[in-house]
Amino acid sequence: MRHSGYTQKKSMRHITTLFLALSLTISALAADEIQFVKGMTWAQVKAKALKEKKMIFFDAYATWCGPCKYMDNSVYTQKAAGDYYNANYINVKMDMEAGEGITLSEEFNISAYPTFLFFSPDGKLVHKYVGGMEVDEFVQLGKDAKDPSKQYFTLKDKAKKGLLSDADFTTWASLASDLEDDDSEDILNNYYAKKTDILANKDIATTAILHTSNLTEKQLSYLYANKIKIKQLLEWDDAKTNNTLYSLLFTKAVNAYDRTNSNKDSFTAVIRKFDPSNENYALKDFDFKLALYVDKDPAKATGLLISYLKDNQKPVSVEAIGNWFINYASRFEEENFKTMGTELDLFKLRAIDKDKEYWLYLMQMLCAAQAENEVKAKEAAIKAYKHPFIPAEYKSYLKETYSLTD
Secondary structure (H helix, E strand, O other): OHHHHHHHHHHHHHHHHHHHHHHHHHHHHHHHOOOEOOOOOHHHHHHHHHHHOOEEEEEEEOOOOHHHHHHHHHHOOOHHHHHHHHHHEEEEEEEOOOOHHHHHHHHOOOOOOOEEEEEOOOOOEEEEEEOOOOHHHHHHHHHHHOOOOOOHHHHHHHHHOOOOOHHHHHHHHHHHHHHOOOOHHHHHHHHHHOOOOOOOOHHHHHHHHHOOOOOOHHHHHHHHHOHHHHHHHHOOOHHHHHHHHHHHHHHHHHHHHHHOOOOHHHHHHHHHHHOHHHHHHHHHHHHHHHHHHHOOOHHHHHHHHHHHHHOOOOOOOHHHHHHHHHHOHHHOOHHHHHHHHHHHHHOOOOHHHOOOOHHHHHHHHHHHHHOOOHHHHHHHHHHHHOOOOOOHHHHHHHHHHHOOOO
C-alpha cells in the first residue's frame, strides 16, 4: 500500500510539474505577442500614455473584417511585433461598430478596416495607415510612426503651412493619395499656385502626375505637350508615360461626366480635346467600368468585353481586353468566366494583336482555372510562357504557379 501511495504521489508531482511547465510556456508565448490594454476607456488609455510618456498604437477593427483577423492571428502574435510595439507603444484595439468604438469611428473618420492610428503621448494623432500587412512591414510602420519626417499628420500640418521641401511634399502627397484624404485637394492646389512649372523637377513632377487626382485643363495640356520631358525626369518609357497620362485624362473626363448629370458627351469632349486618337479605347473603357462600378452588373461587363472581341469596325487590341478582364477579375462571377471562356476559344487573333497574343492565352488560362480545368489552364499558361514578348513579371508568375521550365 505504501508503494501504491508513493507511486500516486509521484505521479501527481509529475502532473503538477507538467502543468506548471505548460503554464510557463503559454505565458512565455503570450509575452511574445503584442500586449493590448483591456477594459479601459479611450480617456483612460490616453491618461496611461501621458503618464508613461509612450505613444499609442490604436487598431480600429471590425469583427467581420478578414484582414483584421489575419493581423490578430498571424502578425500580432509574432515575437518581432510584440518586442517592438510593447517596448514603444501603449497598444489598444477597439471594435468600431460597438460601444465607444462607434463614437471614435466618427471622430477619427474611419471608413475602412483595419485602420491603424498612432498618437503622441499627449493624445495627438500623428500617423495613419489602412490595410493589413506582414510582420516586417508592420514593425516598419511602427518605426515610421515615431519618425516626424514620416508621420502623415505632422507632414500634413507642414504642407498646409507651406513648410515642406518639394521632396517632403511628395512624400506627404503619396500618403494622402493612399489614404484618400479629402483635404488634400485644397493643399495641392495651394502648392501648385506657387509653382510656375509643374515639371520643374522630379519631385514636383511626381506629385503632379502620380498624386493629384484633378489637374486643371491647363496643367493637363502642359503634361501632354511635354511627354519627352516627363520621360526624362521620371525615367519612364513610352508605355508608362502614355498610360499614366491616359489615367489622368480618364479621371478628368469622368469628372466632367459627373458634373453634367451623367452626360456622356461631356466625357467624350474631354477625351477628344486632349487625346482624340484614344477616343475609341476611352469610350469602351468607360462603358466597361460603368457596367462594373455603377450598374454593378458583371454579366453586362462580360457582354461588353465579348462585343469588343467581335468589333472589327472600331477594334481594340486583345491586350486592352485582357487588361480589363484580368485586372477586374475579382468582380466577375463563375458564369461570367464560363461565357468569356467559350468566346475566347472562338476568337481569331488579328493584325492589331501582333506581339500581344499572350493576352489571349492569359485570359484562357484564367477562365480554365476558374472552371477548375487545370489541364486546359496549364496548356494556356505554357503558350503564354513561351511567347517571346511576354513581360518578365508575367513569365515569373506562370513559372512559379505552373512549375514551368524554359
